[in-house]
Amino acid sequence: MNSMNEHTLAVIKATFDASNSGSIHFGEVVGNLLRVQVESYHVDYRSGRTTYHLADEATLDLGFERPQENIAQAFDGDAIRAAILGAQQGRVMYPEFKKLSQRAGCIGYSVWLTGRHVTYLGRCGETHVEHFPN
Numbered sequence: 001m002n003s004m005n006e007h008t009l010a011v012i013k014a015t016f017d018a019s020n021s022g023s024i025h026f027g028e029v030v031g032n033l034l035r036v037q038v039e040s041y042h043v044d045y046r047s048g049r050t051t052y053h054l055a056d057e058a059t060l061d062l063g064f065e066r067p068q069e070n071i072a073q074a075f076d077g078d079a080i081r082a083a084i085l086g087a088q089q090g091r092v093m094y095p096e097f098k099k100l101s102q103r104a105g106c107i108g109y110s111v112w113l114t115g116r117h118v119t120y121l122g123r124c125g126e127t128h129v130e131h132f133p134n
Helices: 006-021 026-035 077-088 094-103
Strands: 038-044 049-054 059-063 106-112 117-122 127-131
Touching: 006 026, 006 049, 006 059, 006 094, 026 038, 077 094, 077 127, 094 106
Parallel strands: none
Antiparallel strands: 038 049, 038 106, 049 059, 106 117, 117 127
């Protein structure tokens, strides 16, 4: 496995921290990560882990606080879309987005930066694919 240079590591960690604190929007997250060659990342709410993947196969795994309330059993695509729209419009920052998406039965998601979409996952394999706005 390839190791990550210090600059890339610092940018990913700073972006992760800023996003989790709600101080930057999703568009800023995408821009920051693309600048350091992050190809995709996966967020697993149940394990409290985010794994970043670079084009050169290097990875970085960071932990975050797991949900305080249980993730809903049923996957509600409409509620997921509403949370996404709020984030796209700048009304919903990431800490609130996590709560809203978990209440909608989302157990995690994969952000495909180079593919310009996000795949949201439910407990029974349900998915919602959201393409990045142009």
